[in-house]
Amino acid sequence: MDLRPHHLLCTQGYSGKGYSDKFVENMNRVTEKLRGSEPVMVHLTCSTDVLCADCPNMLGTDLCSTNEKVKRYDWKVMKYFQLEEKDYIYQELVERIREEMTPEMLADICDGCSWYPVSACREKILGKKKRRTPQQPD
Template sequence: MRLRPHHLLCTQSYSGKGYDDAFVKNMDQLTKKLRTEKSTPVDIVFSTDDLCAHCPNMLGTDLCRDNEKVKAYDEGVIRHFHIEEKTYIYQDITRKIRENMTPEILKDICKNCCWYPISACRRVLSGRE
């Protein structure tokens, strides 16, 4: 599975909402796999990934309709958690992210995301509403 850095966060906090039916169906499948398996290799890519591939906002390779914003989320995850473009075990790297996450770091990464005020992200990822 290919994931861009900030999707290491979104896949943890996803709660069934998304951009359209195809996006939600794909997210349901991928997050079920990631949440039930014990050791899933994920290739981190600094580009569009397997979530973007089913998203109506993907305009092309490495091009999201909100490219500037989503690149900033990626950059925040890379900077705060020292993420590299390589293969990780999803369950290990997301546990390390949760252990080191604070409400301030989450806000720094996600404050401009439309889901940040309304989704489960803050509760799941930083323990605060």
């Protein structure tokens, strides 16, 4: 299935809320498959994907109503994790992202996303990793 890079994060943090009933139904179907133990091949694409297909914000191929923002999320995920537009095993990628992601990186990637504060992204992707606080002098 086609998946845009920032949806590697959304599919982990998703906790049942979405843009419409149709979107949620599709998201439930896709995340159930991706969260299963069977390896799933995904094709990373910086364009509209399997989740956009049932989203009310999709205006056309490669066109989201917040295109500038979602393209920025995609670009940051590609850059941080040195990804390419090619096939990957979803579970392997997610494992690597969870290992390498820091709270600062996640906050930077997801800056401006309205789901970030209300979904389970931090809990699912970061686990117990905490944001670093600046060193205080003794």
